[in-house]
Amino acid sequence: MKYRRVGRSGLKVSELSLGSWLTFGGYVSENDCLATIFKAFDLGVNSFDTANVYERGDAERILGKALSEFPRESVVLSTKVFWPMGNGCNDCGLSRKHIIEQCNSSLKRLGVDYIDIYYCHRFDEETPILETLIAMNDLIRQGKVLYLGVSEWTAEQIQQACVLADQYLLDRMIVNQPKYNIFNRNIESEIIPMCSELGIGQIVYSPLAQGVLAGKYMDGEEIPIKRISLPKLINEKNRRIVTGLKIIAEQEDLSLIQLVLAWTLRNKRIASAIVGASHPEQIEQSVKASGIALQRETVDRINKLLVK
Numbered sequence: 406m407k408y409r410r411v412g413r414s415g416l417k418v419s420e421l422s423l424g425s426w427l428t429f430g431g432y433v434s435e436n437d438c439l440a441t442i443f444k445a446f447d448l449g450v451n452s453f454d455t456a457n458v459y460e461r462g463d464a465e466r467i468l469g470k471a472l473s474e475f476p477r478e479s480v481v482l483s484t485k486v487f488w489p490m491g492n493g494c495n496d497c498g499l500s501r502k503h504i505i506e507q508c509n510s511s512l513k514r515l516g517v518d519y520i521d522i523y524y525c526h527r528f529d530e531e532t533p534i535l536e537t538l539i540a541m542n543d544l545i546r547q548g549k550v551l552y553l554g555v556s557e558w559t560a561e562q563i564q565q566a567c568v569l570a571d572q573y574l575l576d577r578m579i580v581n582q583p584k585y586n587i588f589n590r591n592i593e594s595e596i597i598p599m600c601s602e603l604g605i606g607q608i609v610y611s612p613l614a615q616g617v618l619a620g621k622y623m624d625g626e627e628i629p630i631k632r633i634s635l636p637k638l639i640n641e642k643n644r645r646i647v648t649g650l651k652i653i654a655e656q657e658d659l660s661l662i663q664l665v666l667a668w669t670l671r672n673k674r675i676a677s678a679i680v681g682a683s684h685p686e687q688i689e690q691s692v693k694a695s696g697i698a699l700q701r702e703t704v705d706r707i708n709k710l711l712v713k
Contacts, residue, residue: 411677414579414604414606420670424454433684444685453480456484465511465515468482487526490507498531501539501540508550523553538570541575553577555581556583558581560595567603582609585610587618587650587711588618588646609675617638622638659697666678671704
């Protein structure tokens with residue numbers, strides 16, 4: 406396993422991170438989740454990602470149960486806050502109240518004293534950014550959070566937050582967590598260059614497009630009910646792209662998963678790619694992509710597939 410720094414911070418994460426969206430506490434049994442986490446750790450994965458909203462805290466609980474078997478300093482543990490965790494008017498968003506309460510709840514479910522990266526899961530249009538930044542900064546001062554991150558914020562929102570952090574001498578965010586894969590390259594034009602200038606790294610999610618880029622679902626395989634966005638990806642253009650990727654992978658003596666993840670990690674501004682796994686064999690396949698350096702002509706061939 407290879408490791409990369411997150412932006413200009415001193416934090417290092419494995420090139421592949423294990424995520425828990427739709428798996429931990431979901432359709433995968435707890436025993437399979439625990440076995441997958443143990444296998445990931447054995448293979449050198451040190452970065453584990455979850456969120457309070459995943460199965461209403463159950464994903465955090467399972468991840469915390471597994472990670473309790475490892476030295477705390479050996480893992481980089483990330484969770485998130487924003488989405489509703491109750492029916493009350495203050496049970497969502499990025500207000501000071503919700504952030505502080507949810508951080509304390511996440512710490513209890515995870516069974517840890519601190520969170521390595523605490524993400525603002527989305528941007529909150531109803532809360533001043535400064536209120537959010539001060540609340541996060543207080544958690545950092547208390548030692549409950551080490552680093553601040555955001556997920557799916559626009560370039561303008563990220564830049565505004567950094568300006569305010571500098572103005573009020575608050576801790577800046579070190580990482581952005583956007584969706585990024587061969588089908589979705591929106592962050593390449595603006596987000597990545599701007600974040601690079603600001604010293605913010607990228608830990609990307611959905612590099613396999615929920616399994617579509619691993620070759621799943623293209624031949625009529627049943628789509629899990631919670632993967633509601635998948636039908637949009639099952640179309641003739643994407644079938645052609647996946648077929649072309651399979652040919653390139655075979656010619657490069659790589660699996661399709663290795664090729665796709667290596668393409669994602671070709672950009673050194675991306676610190677890590679978050680992958681899901683429902684059993685240990687899947688994470689074994691994914692981590693084999695770490696350290697693969699694709700030739701320039703191979704990347705060009707992949708890019709040509711996308712514009713035909």
